[in-house]
Amino acid sequence: QEQLVESGGGLVQPGGSLRLSCAASGMILSRRTWGWYRQGLGKQRELIAYVGNIPIYVDSFVKGRFVISRDNAKNMVYLEMSDLKPEDTGVYYCNTAPEWGIQWGQGTQVTVSS
Numbered sequence: 702q703e704q705l706v707e708s709g710g711g712l713v714q715p716g717g718s719l720r721l722s723c724a725a726s727g728m729i730l731s732r733r734t735w736g737w738y739r740q741g742l743g744k745q746r747e748l749i750a751y752v753g754n755i756p757i758y759v760d761s762f763v764k765g766r767f768v769i770s771r772d773n774a775k776n777m778v779y780l781e782m783s784d785l786k787p788e789d790t791g792v793y794y795c796n797t798a799p800e801w802g803i804q805w806g807q808g809t810q811v812t813v814s815s
Contacts, residue, residue, distance in 0.1 A: 702726075702727045703725075703726070703727040703728045703803050703804065704725070704726045704727055704804075704806070705723060705724070705725055705794075705795055705796065705803060705805070705806035706723070706724045706806050707723050707793060707794060707795055707806050707807065707808050707809040708721070708722050708723075708724075708809055709721040709722045709809055710792075710793060710809030710811045710812075711810075711811070711812070712812045712814065713811070713812070713813055714813070714814070714815050715785060715786055715787060715813055715814075715815055716784055716785065717785050717813070718781070718782060718783045718784075718785065719782045719785065719811060720779060720780070720781050720782070721737065721779065721780040721782065721793055721809055721811075722777060722778075722779055723735070723737075723777065723778040723779070723795030723806075724776065724777055725776045725777070725778065725795075726776065728776075728803070729776075730771065730773050730777070730778070731773035733797050733802075734751055734752065734753035734798050734799070735751060735752055735753075735771055735778045735795060735796070735797060735798060736748050736750060736751030736752070736759075736769075736795065736796060736797070736799065736801075737749055737750050737751070737769060737778070737780045737793055737794070737795055738794045738795070738796060738798075739760075739789075739791040739792070739793050739794075739811075740791050740792045740794070740808070741790060741791040742790075742791070744791070747759075747760070748760075748798055748799060749763055749767070750767060750769040750780070751769065751798030751799060752769045752770065752771050752778070756768070756769045759799075762788065763782075763789075766782065766783050767781065767782050768780070769781075778795050780793065782811070785811075785813045786813060787813045788813075789811060789813050790811060790812050790813050790814070791810075792810050792811075793809050793810075794806060794808040794809075
């Protein structure tokens with residue numbers, strides 16, 4: 702059974718950093734392109750970055766602050782987040798990209814606030 706489990710979120714002050722992790726099970730991660738999505742309060746879930754052979758940052762607001770990466774051997778996808786801003790607050794999910802194709806995990810909450 703395909704499953705995604707996100708972790709690493711938390712409460713952080715503006716300017717802080719977090720590293721999100723996504724563990725994929727029941728599938729071979731290397732065969733797909735993977736992305737991180739964010740859903741802000743009252744907003745639709747949106748794709749912010751994805752990685753196949755190279756990273757693509759869909760949301761220009763995160764470019765230069767976030768780094769998406771993958772470890773095919775470990776079946777993991779990561780999102781390194783730095784210089785966090787209140788606008789980055791939301792629930793973060795991983796899934797295939799640019800179109801999602803796997804049942805969503807529970808996500809991980811990121812809150813940026815002083």
